[in-house]
Each structure stands twice: as structure tokens, then as C-alpha cells.
Amino acid sequence: MLPDAAEWFSTWFDSPYYHRLYQNRNYAEAREFLSRLLAHLHPKPAAHLLDLACGKGRHSRYLSEQGFDVTGVDLSARSIAAARQFAHAQLHFHVHDMRDPLPYGPFDFVLNLFTSFGYFEHEAENVVALRNAAAALRPGGKLVIDFLNTELAIETLVPYEAKTVDDTEFQLHRHFHNDFIVKEIRFRDEAGQEQYFEERVRALSRERFEEYFRMAGLRLAEVLGDYQLGSFDPATSPRMIFVLKK
Known part of the structure; x- marks a missing residue:
């Protein structure tokens, strides 16, 4: 699917000012979260992981350093061009719109991290993206969606x-x-x-996510509430981290 000119992410994510504004993001915290998440999910050493909406591939690279075969995809051609300088036999990057079926895989785990979902103008496109992610999973594979706690x-x-x-x-x-x-x-x-x-991020509640998951044929295994993997509390948790199983 070609991005519409009106879609904010098709221009902003390719702007050098986007990367300037967010250059001081806490990547140490992000790596600690990924380390905890891997320990929690227990992927096998030969597992294939998809970093869905990977940006410049910083987190894909970390996952690859842990020994996994990793594919990173993102809508931004500039971000993928930057990421590809780090590609190797077990680390691959592709320009891809999550609303289109994934020609790569199958994967043992699909990770959609740091609020990289809910950008689309039409709500049905969120379900399409989830169905594509589910289709790219092996039977028994898991999808992780890390989203903000919208109400809070x-x-x-x-x-x-x-x-x-x-x-x-x-x-x-x-x-x-x-x-x-x-x-x-x-x-x-x-x-x-x-x-x-x-x-623009759609204000998706847990209930609406659960409706999406049913439509995508995914089973909700657990909901975590922060990057320390604490239980989700709607009143206090900064995140909604969904772990889903195909």
C-alpha cells in the first residue's frame, strides 16, 4: 500500500527533524526493557524475530546481538537506508507498510514496540495490520504490542x-x-x-484492543504495565504491553 500524502507518518518519520527532536531518547532504558522481555518470552536460540516498525533498527540490532535471526521493517525509506548499514546474514531490513501482507517469515515472535501502532486514519486498517502480523507468525508464535496506557x-x-x-x-x-x-x-x-x-495516535482502550485481537484471531495471554514488566494497573501503569499468541 502506498502511503497517502495526508498521512502524517509518511513525511514526519522521513524528516531529519524527527530524528533531531528525539535524538536523546533513553536507549539504555529501551535495551533494559528488551533484555527483560526476552527473558520473559524465552525465545529459543534459533528463533526468528520480526521488529515491526523498526525505525533505524537500533532495537533490531540489539536483538540480533543476542543471537537471534532478526528482520526489521519500517515504512520510512530513510530509516531503513540508515539501518541497512548494519545488516548481515542474521539481520535484515526492508521498507514495508504493515497494512500490506508480510512477504518475510514465518516468525516465532513479532514485536511492535514503543507505541508504533494506531497511527492510521481509518480504524479498520489497525485490524488489517494485526491480521498481517498474525499471518506472519508460526502456529504458537507470539506477538507483543507495546502501547501507551491511553486513559492515563x-x-x-x-x-x-x-x-x-x-x-x-x-x-x-x-x-x-x-x-x-x-x-x-x-x-x-x-x-x-x-x-x-x-x-497522531489513536486513543485505543484495552477493550478496543481486545476486540481487534479477536478479529485478528489472536489470543491475549497477558497484559504488562511497564518496562519492568509489572502487572497492568489501569490507574497507574504507564504502558499497556500485550502478549498475544497465535
């Missing part, structure tokens, strides 16, 4: 933030609109021109 995220939304990174001042406005958590991103580029991008 809306309650604690910070409406405005100014953030300066490498001489670029980003003006960030957040609000809830038409079933989406929206972040408006405004800044001036090196030429002094005003730039505007958006991030």
Missing part, C-alpha cells in the same frame, strides 16, 4: 512544551481530538522557514 496518558497530557535541540526550538502542543492524541510540532528550519508536523 490523556489524563496527564502536557498541553504545551518548548524544547531546544541543536539550535532548533520545537514548539510542542498536545491535545485530544476526534479519538486521537495529537502532538503538533512547530519550528523554524535552517533557512528560517516555519515548519509544521503532527503526530
